[in-house]
Amino acid sequence: MSKGTIGGGGTTMLRRINVASVLDAVRRSAPAPLRVAELVERTGLARPTVAQAVDELLEAGWLQQHGPDSADRSLGRPAIRVSLRGRAAPVLGLDVGPHRVTVGVSDLAGRKLALVRRSGPGWTAQELLGVITDVINEALTEAEVPAEDIAAAVAASPGIVDEHTGRVQLVPSVPGWSAVDLIKHVRGLLDCPVMLDNDANLAALAIAAARGGTGTLLAVQWGERLGAGIVIDGRLHRGTGAAGEIGFIATDTDDVINPDDSRGPLERAVGSEAIAALGRQAALDNPQSRLAELGGEQLDTADVFAAAAERDPVAQAVVQQVARTFARALAPSVLVLDPTAVVIGGGVARAGAVLLDAIADQLRLLTLNHPRLELSALAEDAVVTGAMRMALDEVWQRKLPTPAMTSTT
Amino acid sequence: MSKGTIGGGGTTMLRRINVASVLDAVRRSAPAPLRVAELVERTGLARPTVAQAVDELLEAGWLQQHGPDSADRSLGRPAIRVSLRGRAAPVLGLDVGPHRVTVGVSDLAGRKLALVRRSGPGWTAQELLGVITDVINEALTEAEVPAEDIAAAVAASPGIVDEHTGRVQLVPSVPGWSAVDLIKHVRGLLDCPVMLDNDANLAALAIAAARGGTGTLLAVQWGERLGAGIVIDGRLHRGTGAAGEIGFIATDTDDVINPDDSRGPLERAVGSEAIAALGRQAALDNPQSRLAELGGEQLDTADVFAAAAERDPVAQAVVQQVARTFARALAPSVLVLDPTAVVIGGGVARAGAVLLDAIADQLRLLTLNHPRLELSALAEDAVVTGAMRMALDEVWQRKLPTPAMTSTT
DNA sequence: AGTATTTACGAACGCTCGCTATCTATACTG
DNA sequence: CAGTATAGATAGCGAGCGTTCGTAAATACT
Numbered sequence: 003m004s005k006g007t008i009g010g011g012g013t014t015m016l017r018r019i020n021v022a023s024v025l026d027a028v029r030r031s032a033p034a035p036l037r038v039a040e041l042v043e044r045t046g047l048a049r050p051t052v053a054q055a056v057d058e059l060l061e062a063g064w065l066q067q068h069g070p071d072s073a074d075r076s077l078g079r080p081a082i083r084v085s086l087r088g089r090a091a092p093v094l095g096l097d098v099g100p101h102r103v104t105v106g107v108s109d110l111a112g113r114k115l116a117l118v119r120r121s122g123p124g125w126t127a128q129e130l131l132g133v134i135t136d137v138i139n140e141a142l143t144e145a146e147v148p149a150e151d152i153a154a155a156v157a158a159s160p161g162i163v164d165e166h167t168g169r170v171q172l173v174p175s176v177p178g179w180s181a182v183d184l185i186k187h188v189r190g191l192l193d194c195p196v197m198l199d200n201d202a203n204l205a206a207l208a209i210a211a212a213r214g215g216t217g218t219l220l221a222v223q224w225g226e227r228l229g230a231g232i233v234i235d236g237r238l239h240r241g242t243g244a245a246g247e248i249g250f251i252a253t254d255t256d257d258v259i260n261p262d263d264s265r266g267p268l269e270r271a272v273g274s275e276a277i278a279a280l281g282r283q284a285a286l287d288n289p290q291s292r293l294a295e296l297g298g299e300q301l302d303t304a305d306v307f308a309a310a311a312e313r314d315p316v317a318q319a320v321v322q323q324v325a326r327t328f329a330r331a332l333a334p335s336v337l338v339l340d341p342t343a344v345v346i347g348g349g350v351a352r353a354g355a356v357l358l359d360a361i362a363d364q365l366r367l368l369t370l371n372h373p374r375l376e377l378s379a380l381a382e383d384a385v386v387t388g389a390m391r392m393a394l395d396e397v398w399q400r401k402l403p404t405p406a407m408t409s410t411t
Numbered sequence: 412m413s414k415g416t417i418g419g420g421g422t423t424m425l426r427r428i429n430v431a432s433v434l435d436a437v438r439r440s441a442p443a444p445l446r447v448a449e450l451v452e453r454t455g456l457a458r459p460t461v462a463q464a465v466d467e468l469l470e471a472g473w474l475q476q477h478g479p480d481s482a483d484r485s486l487g488r489p490a491i492r493v494s495l496r497g498r499a500a501p502v503l504g505l506d507v508g509p510h511r512v513t514v515g516v517s518d519l520a521g522r523k524l525a526l527v528r529r530s531g532p533g534w535t536a537q538e539l540l541g542v543i544t545d546v547i548n549e550a551l552t553e554a555e556v557p558a559e560d561i562a563a564a565v566a567a568s569p570g571i572v573d574e575h576t577g578r579v580q581l582v583p584s585v586p587g588w589s590a591v592d593l594i595k596h597v598r599g600l601l602d603c604p605v606m607l608d609n610d611a612n613l614a615a616l617a618i619a620a621a622r623g624g625t626g627t628l629l630a631v632q633w634g635e636r637l638g639a640g641i642v643i644d645g646r647l648h649r650g651t652g653a654a655g656e657i658g659f660i661a662t663d664t665d666d667v668i669n670p671d672d673s674r675g676p677l678e679r680a681v682g683s684e685a686i687a688a689l690g691r692q693a694a695l696d697n698p699q700s701r702l703a704e705l706g707g708e709q710l711d712t713a714d715v716f717a718a719a720a721e722r723d724p725v726a727q728a729v730v731q732q733v734a735r736t737f738a739r740a741l742a743p744s745v746l747v748l749d750p751t752a753v754v755i756g757g758g759v760a761r762a763g764a765v766l767l768d769a770i771a772d773q774l775r776l777l778t779l780n781h782p783r784l785e786l787s788a789l790a791e792d793a794v795v796t797g798a799m800r801m802a803l804d805e806v807w808q809r810k811l812p813t814p815a816m817t818s819t820t
Numbered sequence: 821a822g823t824a825t826t827t828a829c830g831a832a833c834g835c836t837c838g839c840t841a842t843c844t845a846t847a848c849t850g
Numbered sequence: 851c852a853g854t855a856t857a858g859a860t861a862g863c864g865a866g867c868g869t870t871c872g873t874a875a876a877t878a879c880t
Contacts, residue, residue: 011455012867013837016425020838039857046420048839053858078856079846162779218650220747230747234648241627241749244780251743252777254663259776331743334660338629338639338744340650367668368661370571371653421838422865429867448828457868462829487827488875829874844859
């Protein structure tokens with residue numbers, strides 16, 4: 003248990019590997035229950051081995067036994083079926099935004115046990131910690147899971163996150179948030195491994211999990227702020243910690259990263275606030291337009307896209323400009339990463355096809371392999387879903403005694 | 412041996428794991444020989460187990476035994492020491508360029524056994540195949556390795572490579588090269604697993620291996636053409652197959668990807684040919700300048716950097732312009748990837764600090780985490796070295812019966 | 821030079837584990 | 851009510867690892 007090369011050893015290690023193999027097979031087909039015969043086939047192990055492993059896992063509470071329930075209608079003695087006992091190790095995901103806190107509790111199989119949101123008009127850092135405590139407790143109550151049972155938790159925060167210290171940099175809207183050790187706070191509530199990551203990263207993880215399979219995913223979160231997460235073959239790419247910060251890409255007219263402004267050039271150019279501003283200006287310049295009718299005084303980002311969808315040329319021009327700026331900023335990364343798909347989520351994604359098609363047209367001119375361009379299927383819950391996902395991955399990586407023999411050198 | 416989940420099984424699988432563990436430990440400390448006691452410590456296995464594995468590996472030819480040689484000067488009975496027998500599975504790397512073919516042969520421990528280069532003034536596709544055959548045979552002779560012994564081979568070609576078909580797209584300078592199945596040709600000579608990859612990718616792999624450790628590396632090959640390879644924690648990132656094609660990034664003045672031109676906008680703007688052209692124009696405009704003196708009629712890329720190093724303001728302006736264009740094109744990718752280091756290789760890298768500093772100054776304005784900017788330590792041989800490296804990785808992945816339990820879903 | 825010490829190799833024993841083969845249990849079919 | 855097909859439980863066998871002991875080979879000390 004000391005060295006790091008490989009877990010090789012005696013026969014007990016072998017049994018641990020085989021038990022893990024069985025557990026992994028059950029996990030892969032979750033939430034469908036599996037017959038023992040199927041486990042034999044999938045693991046390649048002998049039936050007595052599988053049976054023994056199943057017994058052990060039932061004993062330890064990782065699996066639960068199903069009755070020969072329902073219409074299984076086949077010849078012979080009905081097989082007992084087992085599935086993951088989700089309650090064995092529930093996980094918690096936490097999404098902390100400047101105006102909203104969301105907590106989700108999920109069981110091992112990925113089923114949501116609870117989801118609690120709370121919105122507010124902007125908290126101080128201290129108030130926010132209190133809200134987090136409340137919402138976590140509320141979610142635990144709703145899920146009927148005692149705090150001690152939580153096996154792992156992941157928190158999402160905007161800004162650039164330092165995994166090790168638990169601190170966050172470049173956060174707007176919440177004064178004093180950078181000084182808070184969020185990991186420590188959550189660990190005080192839960193007493194389990196707690197991880198912290200960027201919200202865009204976690205949203206990307208959720209989207210990648212929903213899409214399934216391998217390949218490279220570039221998941222853009224586009225709202226007032228602009229960020230992206232990169233998932234390569236199911237693994238998050240973090241770089242040195244600040245990967246995916248597309249908000250700071252320079253534009254044609256604005257190429258300065260201002261240390262005093264937590265927003266970057268691209269955010270200033272095409273963030274939702276900027277889109278609304280462009281729309282207001284266009285409405286002022288064209289008072290007769292549909293855009294001006296729709297928006298009035300309080301013209302919103304949604305109005306711009308709505309008018310564009312109604313083929314208002316003024317609004318379409320704004321969308322074209324936004325799409326062009328965005329595509330030109332993103333194209334180099336698409337060329338370098340060559341992703342399988344680019345998925346756009348966040349508030350601006352509600353614009354739908356109007357924006358997506360405009361971006362696709364631009365990107366087609368600027369890239370070689372044109373990735374699939376999609377809207378995120380997960381709406382607001384992407385971040386919290388990704389947080390639970392990462393917590394689940396953590397639990398599995400910890401529980402499955404993988405003899406990680408990965409080596410690069 | 413059928414299913415893909417895990418290699419779990421009986422005790423014979425366990426022994427294979429342990430033998431692999433021993434072999435892996437030897438590999439990690441190559442080329443230093445190891446005593447059995449050290450292997451016991453590193454693997455965590457019992458001495459008889461290690462001894463048996465070593466016997467087996469000696470028998471199979473993977474290890475070689477060293478005499479109790481030289482000044483080991485310690486108490487007690489001298490230990491026998493074993494090391495990798497490189498000749499057990501030598502590998503071959505092949506770098507095919509339009510004007511040069513390079514073949515390297517390496518043993519298992521990564522020691523170069525042979526390196527043969529041949530240059531020519533531009534071959535047809537058919538001639539090139541003949542040259543490849545000749546150079547491979549020459550290298551095999553020099554390395555004193557029969558063709559049958561080669562355990563894996565990797566070929567590098569410029570252009571965008573399709574791993575599966577062995578075809579290459581977007582290759583300039585060699586007419587008909589896209590129609591050639593290079594993999595098939597090499598397999599006809601060697602009868603072993605043959606892989607094909609982009610030259611920039613393989614150079615990146617070599618540079619990453621030389622730097623060692625983990626992290627994200629963006630390795631730019633900058634010559635007449637412009638490409639990059641991305642290595643993340645020792646693994647190459649390919650995307651859907653065309654990752655790293657930075658030559659096609661749009662510039663401020665040129666944002667069209669022309670299907671008839673195999674070069675991209677950035678290559679047209681800052682490729683070595685473009686730099687020379689800028690230099691010639693600047694020399695014409697400023698006939699009194701040091702640049703005009705140095706270059707004369709046949710002003711070369713090297714002349715531009717030489718004059719700039721001598722503080723000629725005209726040349727420095729050219730370098731500044733090149734650096735600015737390059738940095739602006741690369742900055743979005745640096746933001747998105749957030750690499751540990753950016754390494755520049757290829758012909759233009761010979762410019763040295765003059766160019767590097769100018770790029771660093773520009774990048775500092777455009778990125779958040781500023782990666783280390785370095786020149787490639789491996790000069791011309793980076794691609795061949797990377798090809799051998801990948802072949803070695805292939806051999807190890809094949810021979811070490813790793814029960815890859817990596818799972819993402 | 822002889823003895824003690826240190827280090828490493830080698831062989832025998834016992835333990836655990838998984839695989840093969842056989843037997844029993846259960847439910848549907850005719 | 852017997853026959854059959856499927857699944858679960860049990861016994862014996864073989865393989866591999868770890869522990870323990872004995873032996874070999876070199877150095878240090880007297």
